[in-house]
Amino acid sequence: MHEKKGYIAEIKSKTGVNVNRCYQCGKCSAGCAVAEEMDYPPSRVMRLLQTNDVENFNQLLGSESIWLCVSCQNCLTRCPMEIDIPHLMDFMREKAIKEKKVIKKANHILSFHRAFLDSVQYTGRLYEIGLIADYKVRTFNLIQDMDVAPQMFLKGKLPLIPELVEDKKQIQTIFSKTKI
Numbered sequence: 001m002h003e004k005k006g007y008i009a010e011i012k013s014k015t016g017v018n019v020n021r022c023y024q025c026g027k028c029s030a031g032c033a034v035a036e037e038m039d040y041p042p043s044r045v046m047r048l049l050q051t052n053d054v055e056n057f058n059q060l061l062g063s064e065s066i067w068l069c070v071s072c073q074n075c076l077t078r079c080p081m082e083i084d085i086p087h088l089m090d091f092m093r094e095k096a097i098k099e100k101k102v103i104k105k106a107n108h109i110l111s112f113h114r115a116f117l118d119s120v121q122y123t124g125r126l127y128e129i130g131l132i133a134d135y136k137v138r139t140f141n142l143i144q145d146m147d148v149a150p151q152m153f154l155k156g157k158l159p160l161i162p163e164l165v166e167d168k169k170q171i172q173t174i175f176s177k178t179k180i
C-alpha cells in the first residue's frame with residue numbers, strides 16, 4: 001500500500017526515473033504512435049506523476065494508457081531529459097496487476113501478455129499455436145483472425161511442434177524470480 005504521498009521516491013528507486021526532470025515539452029506525446037488512443041498521453045502521465053498525489057497515481061494505474069504503450073522507445077529517444085517512460089510504463093503495469101487495478105478494457109491485452117509468457121515459460125521460446133490457443137481460451141474470442149490461420153500455416157509461420165530450449169531449468173529459474 002502507498003502512503004498518501006511519496007510514490008515519486010518509489011518510482012526513482014525501482015526505475016531510476018526522476019519524474020521531476022520532465023519539463024512538459026510534449027515531445028514524447030508528439031512522437032508516440034499510440035498517444036491518440038491513450039486516455040493519458042505520455043507527457044500527461046508525467047505531469048500527473050509529478051503531483052505525487054496518490055489519487056492521480058491510482059488513476060494512472062487504472063488507465064488504458066499503461067497497457068497501450070508498446071515499449072517502442074520513441075518517447076525515450078525524443079526526450080531532451082532522457083526520461084525512460086517505457087520503463088515507467090512497465091513499472092506501472094506491474095503495480096496495476098499487484099494492486100488489482102487493471103482496467104477492464106485492457107483485459108485482452110493482459111491476456112495476450114500472459115499467453116505470451118506462458119509459451120516462453122513452458123517451451124523456452126515462443127510457440128505460436130500455443131500462444132494463439134492460450135489467448136483464445138483466456139478471452140473466449142475463439143473465431144478472431146481465424147481466416148488468416150490457413151495462409152500463415154501454409155507459409156510455415158505456425159509450426160505444429162514447439163521448439164524447446166535445451167536447459168528449461170534456467171527458464172524456470174528466471175520465471176520463479178520474476179513472474180507476478
Ligand code: SF4
Binds near residue numbers: 024027079083
Ligand atoms: S519529452 Fe521528456 S521532458 Fe518532454 S514532456 Fe516528455 S518526458 Fe517530459
Ligand code: SF4
Binds near residue numbers: 034
Ligand atoms: S514507449 Fe510507449 S509511451 Fe513511449 S512512444 Fe512508445 S508507445 Fe508511446
